[in-house]
Amino acid sequence: MTAPPPAGIAHDRLKWLLAAMGLVIAPHALQLPLWLIISVIACGGLRYLLSLRGDALPGRLTRLLAVITATGAIYVTYGTILGLDAGVALLSLMAGFKFLELRNARDALVILLLGYFLVATAFLFDQSLLSAAHAAAATWALTTLLITTQGASDASPVGAHARLAGTMLTQAIPIMVLLFALFPRIQGPLWGMPEDAYAAMTGLSDEMTPGAISNLSQSTDPAFRVEFTDGPPPRGQRYWRGPVLAAYDGQTWTQERTTGRNATEVRALSEPSRYVVTLEPHNQPWLLTLDVATSVDHTAEFDRAHQLRKSTPLRERIRYEARSALHYQLGRSLGDGERRRHLALPDDAHPQARELARRWRDEAGGDRDVVEQGLRHFASEPFSYTLQPPLLDDDSVDQFLFETRAGFCEHYASAFSVLMRAADIPARVVTGYLGGRMNPAGDYMIVRQSDAHAWVEVWLEGEGWVRVDPTAQVAPERVEHGLAEALPDGDPAPGGVTGGDGLVGSLSLRWDAMNAYWNRWVLAYGPTLQDNLMQRLSLGSWQRVVIALTATMALLLGALAALLLYRSRPRPPDPATRAWRTFRHRAARAGLRAPASEGPHTFARRAAAQWPDQAEVITTITTHYLRIRYGRHQTAADMTALRRAVRRFRPSRMSGDAPRAAAEPGAAGSHAG
Template structure:
């Protein structure tokens, strides 16, 4: 006859409810708000039923709720244009697990809910993989295993220590996991990508520049990228993270030249073990001489931004082939798809070589829209006064440095002739105002020039050994073409606000204008704590999330393995397999838990001068110990009686676990009395 299924106890219902709540809690970061509210309502309802010991809802009620969940999901799918997507799929799984919990009455239901909790826990990694989530999920997974064990074997609570058992299992599995993670062949790209219900909003540098377009990013403390540079920190004047080249100007907005961006070719690649000598001070300093420094290698971890352009340190020369990048004649690097997840790539930069300027490029670099007569007149005066184009550029920089220009996030509105209005009327602006007006003046003076956008500066984290570049570090500067030198970087902002380049944007603006960023960079123990946390995040991203084929190859070279990764993997697996056999060979029969407690009882009494004789029985030994230790006599007799019943008596198996728990308590009472 088939036995009837075991009904769950009240405490076991609470256990299931608690573990599901802990599994669903992190999902609130990414699930649709409607589904999240529905899950909270269902979980709250289940908690009230458990708290009041009320009966579970009927199947009809659950069917109606399931229909409501499906209707809400269908509405969300219709709203998103028919895309089920990752977010909604996980949300539906969570909703139906809660519904299953609402009908769980027997052990089989509890087992299914626990198994589905593991699936929900794994689904957290479909969104992102921060290091805290790994710690959280491991802790919850261990708790789920413990609960699952006691659900199936409730009698084990009295004699089985679950946490030490799980700890031993982790210690056994950890070497295998580390070996497979480090040595298993890595892929350059994932095999598949998950569809998303909603498109992540684009952030960061745009492909156009107009007054206010860069300054609006300065209030954002979000991280744009992180970079670790070989050879240690760089001079502040070298931290120009270059992205886009803007050529076309309509009097207000600068835009790239689409035709030049289309003509791209695969970017030069780096070998897996690329090494670079120390970095020279500057890649393109406007000091009347060409830079002659060596190249530098570095790694960049770029945050998702929904754009296709990559950031390299000034003039990039080569990039990791795994990035799948292309580069055009202007030194712009692009990926084939928008960057919708964190991307890590290795790159190398060096001073750009002087190249001839062809006629189409020269015409593009001198083109100006009509208007701004006062600026044109000033530029014409410089062209007549200075034969050397570099001297015309210095004249413009002297203008910014001598006249009452100010660097601010709140400039006055510009007139119709925006360049004239800025240079001769308001004289208050941000980096885009200075870069735009400088390039206009240079073109009007006959000097080929273009606008460059990207980031400048960054906070160096000495704990993590990397730069933290935020959206607030967005910047615009200029490049002019000089005979024999090619394109040379000129930052007009450095003339009016030198501290912007040397010490960062927060040093160049008033406290009220960039309070958010200054609060992040405040010195003191909070900054050290933030650096430590960011260092852990960056290390996790670098060595775990972005541990790709290039990282593996470099690590193998450092370990002296080279290209023998498959052989090393097989050797490691064989070694671990042999080590697993060692405990089987040396394993001894575990002592009975009752005998183990009695051995502890004897050791405790021996430490207080009452040693059990080799042929002394339990009752005789207890009587002698009670006479020797009168203060603990009652505890000694209690333990001895419990031990005798368990060791020599006949009891039903259902009572054994309770008696064993009582024996443990008696031993603890004896230990406390002996310690007095």
């Protein structure tokens, strides 16, 4: 069972088609299983070889078997053939298979349309500037091939098609901008697959178990970006407040479930400074603020622990403005229940830590002395800062405090909180980010996931919740200079954390600045910003948006049509022709009609015969007109004379049928004689 040899798609066209589809599928290769990538490449390669040798394409049975096998393989790999990942895999595979039955322009069209769809699906996985650039390039390539395979003559080079495609896509930009701005947006992706859509989001967790491996610190993805109105805060003060963890079960710190709704009172002791945060989506409800925020311009509320929370998880990039005071008093009074909860420790956990805390309590005069004693303990004992701490198995706090003495912020924050609680001081762990690096290329601060930090807040009577950072005692550089400085020599820093120096660093900052703009102006344009824009354009509801969209499109297309009409309008005749037409028009009104094919000489002769009194004028008109239009040399005087003569031409109305002979158009071939 063989198919007729491939016809209709020239070999060099096929090469370009393969190249374009390769470009389209390339980013998907990151998600697709290896066997699938190999299959797709094999399909393309096979088709290429068949074309090269002029062999027949595989028969129907072969293709059918291949499709069934492939679909089965996808089911085995993904457990389904629906859904985002499996769907894209299936689509990529079928695009590869389609090459095996690529015979004519129609098949090429199917492949190219598949290609457009695959370009769009790439955005389901990644929406960065880089993928946008790739999508633009791929769209250009596909459009070029669309021109090449659909009707372009074989002779014209692909480069010319690429230019044409570029022109067409450029012309489409206004429509793209329009659709981008006005097309109704909905919260979340169109496909209801949250686990797919948000699985990749990284960020702080709402629980903390010291001893687990530090994943967070390894990631240099930006967590958020900040633009400061009054300049950035000093380095040691860049504590970005995230989830507050107050519940402790001996292993894991979690957020309190029963946090009171009434916010803690905040008193600013210094002038609050203003800043705008562009927060990456992290699929959690909280927003980050510089400690400690006094007000925020967003639909989010501070809870009892002074966390800023939204009612729903953050699934799109948002921007909000906030004010924070670096010196503050957080909370004035602590209720009994609250106090109890912030002192709670599991009964038989951490005996050694409790013992140590009790000793401090006995020695110290007041709460503040105990806190300082605790900090001194971390500073004086041989604690070390490392991102690769030994695993802690049985009693993590005791083991860390008295055996391993190596860890990072989570260990210190957890252990310190336990010690304080054991010493009868209310304490809780605050997680968030510490630091941030100013990007000179964009004049904003980037805070990365690797800046994640955990510290402690203790309740001191009369002072409220006071921030204490035990990590600072062990590794002051972590606070002052960031993670990389804090690590001992030989400890590998997460890639990119050291950035900022040298060419690579400056390039990476520049790249981040471009991404920041991309995020801010393109990706952050979600339902909220669209709503704002609509309000500013006085377009309230989506119905109005649709009307506006339709109207603008109609306007755009109308303008285009008008432009094309204007371009193709009959060329305005030159002045001589206009004057000549006036002459003929007047003669026609007077009754002397002439076909358009009649030459000027012939017409003039007939006109002169018709109106002998005007013969001189007619001769003048004809002489000058012929000289201007057909002669070798003409002067401005000819034009003047022609105009003047045409004005003087006053034919009398032809009456009856007397001059019929003269009025009849002469034979077109009659010579000028």
